[in-house]
Amino acid sequence: MRILKWLGIVFGGLFLLLIVFITFIYISSNSKLNAVESEEKFPVEIKTDSLSLAAGEHLAITRGCTDCHGPQLAGGIIMDNPAMGTIVAPNLTEGKGGIGGKLTTELWERAIRQGIGFDGRPLLIMPSDDYYYMTKNDLSNLLSYIKSVPPVDNELPELSPGPVMRMLLTFGEVETMPARIRQLKHKRQEEFVEGVNPGFGRYLSTNCISCHRQDMSGGKIKGGDPSWPPAANLTPHMEQGLGGWQKADFVKALREGKSTNGRELHPAMPRTFGYFTDEEIEALWLYLRSIPAIESEKE
Ligand code: HEC
Ligand code: HEC
Incomplete structure (x- = not known):
């Protein structure tokens, strides 16, 4: 009976430690997922001429927007497993379940170039550390195109990071986009001539x-x-x-x-x-x- 009692204490202790560890992971990863301040605000011009829309479509394809958010930009589930969680690329159109209608051009800019979602939360998956460098002109063409695509109804689950994703976040193996952007060394470059150079x-x-x-x-x-x-x-x-x-x-x-x-x-x-x-x-x-x-x- 003594042995059983000791075993009980040992397992009870281990169980308690596990609970403490899991709580630590959740609290610590939550603090990294809390809302963050935006760096700047600026309005983006929306155009309707065919040249700008074609340039915007080219950007949406080459920059991978259509790869993750789907060919019609109606979103989709990128990953869904118990360890990493449910990773969802939202529906970007103005259809049902889409965030297109909710976003002002300033919020679009903030999501794409600063990695901050419409609710102020830092993005995790979408590579805003690359898009940080997008020029105002490209951003304007891209948004003009996105706003021109037909609305698609597609209701998706919310993004929810799983325990392994949270552990990676806690130990810095995965960083939120605003954190990654803060580490970028090069400045934004607005002055260059498009062409073979x-x-x-x-x-x-x-x-x-x-x-x-x-x-x-x-x-x-x-x-x-x-x-x-x-x-x-x-x-x-x-x-x-x-x-x-x-x-x-x-x-x-x-x-x-x-x-x-x-x-x-x-x-x-x-x-x-x-x-x-x-x-x-x-x-x-x-x-x-x-x-x-x-x-x-x-x-
Ligand atoms: C590697 C996949 C990937 C690529 C490429 C990508 N996205 Fe995303 N996007 C996501 C995921 C996943 C989310 C959900 C938030 C997150 O990343 O944590 C998201 C979120 C968003 C949001 C919503 C932010 C919010 O308010 O919650 C917008 C807007 C968006 N993407 C636009 C774009 C545009 C425009 C492009 C192309 C320039 C693009 N995305 C490219 C995966 C991607
Ligand atoms: C999402 C991650 C990712 C991005 C973004 C990315 N690459 Fe890569 N790239 C890889 C990986 C991973 C490999 C190695 C693939 C392999 O070894 O099979 C690779 C390999 C390559 C190779 C092949 C090199 C060789 O030795 O065969 C070239 C060229 C390349 N990338 C160019 C680019 C260019 C140019 C860009 C930007 C315009 C880019 N990549 C953006 C992940 C990426």
Whole structure:
């Protein structure tokens, strides 16, 4: 009977510790999910001419909006499992269950470029640390397009992070978008000429930061699915990077999702960049040639 009593105390103690741990994870992750202050406010001009709408559609496709929020922008469930939780990309249209009608242009800007949701809560999944760099003009074209798409009724569950996601948040393995944006070193760049030049390429390369890092040296993707391979080194480094690559190799990687040896790239590398124009891919290539060769960080 003594043994049983001791076992009871030990298990009771362990159980209590577990409860304390779980409570800690929930309180700590909740504090990171609380509403945050917005950096700035500015209105975005909405246009209706066909050139702006076409430019906006091109942005919605290449920047991945239609990849996660669906071809009609009606949203969808990105991930649903007990560990990571239910991750939902909201319906962006003005149909039933859509947030399109609720958002002012200022709230749209805040969600896209600052990673803050309409209710003030920090976003977790959508790569606003890349979109932080979107110019006012691109943002204006993008929103003009989004507001022009037909409303679709699609009611979705709320996003709710599961215990593993909360643990990753608590220990800093996953960071909220506003936290990631605060760590960005480069300033927003509004002055460049669109065309085949490294300045435009630099602007487009901001779409690669969330995975390939700001210096393009690649490495483990913070906040990514743990099963993903590291992001490739895109600097001209001879052994690790694209030092030995030709422009055609780069075009093939983006358009066909294949590396130089014909290997199919992991789906973590978005295929949406395959819709960049020839001009955009060439500008990106020129930029990636112009930056210093940097070794990837060892893990
Ligand atoms: C990798 C997938 C992904 C991509 C790419 C993406 N989103 Fe999202 N988006 C999400 C998810 C998931 C949410 C839910 C909030 C979160 O991330 O925690 C969201 C939330 C939003 C919200 C709502 C914020 C709120 O008020 O709650 C807006 C607006 C939005 N996305 C617009 C866009 C636009 C515009 C683009 C393209 C520039 C885009 N998204 C690209 C996944 C994505
Ligand atoms: C969501 C994460 C993510 C984003 C965003 C992303 N990449 Fe990648 N990329 C990856 C991963 C992961 C790999 C490695 C894939 C593999 O090894 O199979 C990769 C591989 C590549 C490769 C192949 C390199 C090689 O050695 O074969 C190129 C080229 C590339 N990315 C270019 C880009 C460019 C340019 C951008 C921005 C316009 C970009 N990527 C944005 C995740 C990403």
